[in-house]
Amino acid sequence: MILVTGGAGFIGANFVIDWLNAVDETVVNVDKLTYAGNLGTLRSLRGDPSHIFVREDICDRDAMDLLFEKYQPRAVVHFAAESHVDRSIRGPADFVRTNVVGTFMLLEAVRHYWQDLPASERSAFRFLHVSTDEVFGSLSPFAPPFTETNPYAPNSPYSASKASSDHLVRAWHHTYGLPTLTTHCSNNYGPYQFPEKLIPLMLTSALAGRPLPIYGDGKNVRDWVYVGDHCSAIRAVLAKGKLGESYNIGGFNEVANIDVVRALCRLLDALRPKTSGSYFEQIASVPDRPGHDRRYAIDAHKLKHELGWKPEETFETGLEKTVHWYLDHPDWVSDVSSGEYLSLVDADERISA
Template sequence: MTLLVTGGVGFIGSNFVLDWFRCSDEPIVNLDKLTYAGNRENLAALEGDARHTFVQGDIGDRALLERLLAEHRPRAVVNFAAESHVDRSIHGPEDFIQTNVVGTFRLLEAVRAYWSTLPEAERPAFRFLHVSTDEVYGSLSPTDPPFAETNRYEPNSPYSASKAASDHLVRAWHHTYGLPVLTTNCSNNYGPYHFPEKLIPLIIVNALAGKPLPVYGDGQQVRDWLYVGDHCSAIRRVLEAGTPGQTYNIGGRSEKTNLEVVRTVCALLDELAPAPQRGVRDARSGAPVERYEQLITFVADRPGHDRRYAMDIRKIERELGWRPAETFESGIRKTVQWYLDHPQWVARVQSGAYRQWVAQQYAI
């Protein structure tokens, strides 16, 4: 009994792998391309662990996929592999099409070929779980009900369009070929090992360095925030008991504006790592920082920025008995504390290329 996990060295994937081994001894073969956001240090605790086999490679490499499937004979594939940052998709959409669309197609084809060779009695138990996003549904107004699994797809960015395409491929491979697939669409994740280009880790890292805390537009964009540990438990539950061909929305029931999130992080840092005690100075003026909130800087809004996402998670609650264990308040406190406790990890992921990207993206 083995799982093949793709993209298992990135933020959500590495959290899933660590979470899996806290709950199970079932081996994992972890295929990851190791792009800028993939970090093997995330899984340093598994060095020498016979349950974990790491393979560097691309889901677009059909020959590699066929070899891994034939060699390890997994009972399920969990697909986290994706380009996932909206801002990067606006500047360079081709990588998103290549990985999220072409890569998913090639993965599906390799898995379908493998699945068709399984003994007839084993095929119904096999699963292909595809991890997707709430962004495929588009944007909500302040009064709209949350996204349900029956909402039509209205992606608005190159990233969300590429993920929508991958979702459609997964659905089609079930309906046309009978491949036992499951799709999960999650809201905004946060937690340990999050690459600091996304909002929460970026704010933590910049605040501790006295750098501007960039907030797009008026900061009133609303997201449903999901602690990554809760996301991992939901995926385990869907893999265990989900109905093939079905989609399950996963959310944290924690709608917050971006500005609320930034201010919450600042308040926690004021409590846990006070700027005066750390000698933090404003990187622009050189003045001492008294409270991190004074570093908030409003920047030009992202093109086509969706205003609100929210998830209706009643289906997964009703059918599978899953619900988030963390509130936003408990999850964000754990997250801030993790970054304070792991400064070496943060320092090592902040390469020159990362710093150049932040300066380009936020013009600060």
């Protein structure tokens, strides 16, 4: 079996669901269930013996030691992180605790478990750390995309905390020989994304008739990758990645924020037209946030050439799938928007240890 941290969050939950659909192997899913952890996303796995959910905090070293002793995983895929830039600006302490201290505690638990494995199991073990392209900082408009060798230059408390965790993972590989892999992914979008992020925020706001707030001139550029493509890339790195290496995961889709919102408005005008007017009329400019990086772009050719991975979705096809999913799942959106999903945390029958 494998152990996944943060598997009730957006990317982690998509990975768990995709894994159990694609691979005949049990997942131990460990999540603290903060505001962004949603058991409702995992409802389709209820009763599936291949999915074991454990509510624990990766900062709790004793709990992590007990999990490794009990389940004996062959690999760890580490998603658990605080990930919202705006929240990190307002309250950086949680980001340092989860992303830095939590990763340290998890690495130590993994190291002590791994060192006691039989030689054959020790050589086959993997620790895959899921990071972000934001650790590389901001690109000028015509600079080449980030490669795995770009120097780190984080500009927000979030990206600084993720950069710190990356350095810990690298050090544990070089100092202790821990068999690690690191991935740096560009902006994800797709089903089950918490509506504080750009695409689901704009979708839910548009449908509710609220303004669609765009920071500054809206020309901040991001490389977008559909979450299902991200999941398949992680499976490829876990299976075939070279130990100690990092791999960039991107969709080869650079799009300005304002163009993302315009594309959403066009789709909604076609799929869920208003009784009068257009969703474009709801677009509104708001003051830019502090330290807002101008452009991110990922060069994912290493992953493509060495491991044979490439994204299946273009931005246009992935965005249309995403819009359809949100339109088809109003109950999920309503539960998240109202906070009702938090009631699942106390439903003991949905949490197994």
